[in-house]
Amino acid sequence: MPAWGRFRGFTVIELLVVIALIALLAALLTPVLYSARRAAQRTVCASNLRQIGLAVRMYRDDYQELPPYLSAVHGYVGDSRVFVCPVDPLEGKHQVRDTLGDAFRLEGDYYLRSGVSYTYVPNWAIARQLGWWEAGPPYGAGKWDELTPLAECHWHWARQFHPTWQTDRVTGARGWVLVLTLNGAVRRLRAEMPPEQFTPVLYR
Ligand SMILES: [Zn+2]
Structure with missing residues (x-):
């Protein structure tokens, strides 16, 4: 065989x-x-925020003040897709209003129809209460000058972002908030950190 x-x-x-x-x-x-x-996805998002930061600086050079809302700088970016984070499930079309103040931190597709995923910190009522920004425009100096948060991406949390989150909703969240500072740099913060405890020392 x-x-x-x-x-x-x-x-x-x-x-x-x-x-x-x-x-x-x-x-x-x-x-x-x-x-x-x-x-x-975080890398793409950080690149988006850096381009927005550059656009905000150009806007500020031209008008001597910060924009009234984030997408007001869209004329300074080549592609309006930089306002949308790749992990944002609604791709920037939120129509979320900040009921605590006259402005809203997440403008969604209110001004720019292609949508905005990012928080505009100067319009965030909590940031004003904590003295990070004085109401504007024109806004007063940021609390930490060039290191003051200007825009943030909250979509990289492990837990689903809730547009009306309070501090208790942050408890147990795991992940990073990407922060664009006034000087144009993009840094990271642990998502679970309450806004009251923020200082630029905690940037990574
Ligand atoms: Zn993002």
Whole structure:
């Protein structure tokens, strides 16, 4: 009898072992691929915020004041998609109003129909209460000068962002808030940190 004739195929046990190994590999790789995708999305978002920061500086040079809302600088950016974060589930079309003040921090598609994902901190009532910004425009000096938060992205939290979040909703959140400062840099903050405890020392 030739040697190949003695091959009887795989046993059920052997097949199960192979299947278990494939499942194990998939389980090991999925979080790696997932976190790589999240990191790539953060990179795109930080690039968006940097371009917006540049546009805000140009706007400020031309008008000697900060814009009344974030998308007012859209004439200074080449592509209005920079206002939309890649992880924002509504792609910037929020129509969210800040009921605590006359302005709203997340303008959504109110001014720019293609939408805005980012918070405009000078219009955020909590930021005004905490003295980060004086009401405007024109806005007073930021509390920490060039390190004062100007715009933020909250969409990278593990927990779903809620447009009317209060401090208690932040508890247990895990992830990063990307912060554009007045000097045009983009830094990171832990998402669970309450606004009252913020100082620029905590930037990463
Ligand atoms: Zn983002």
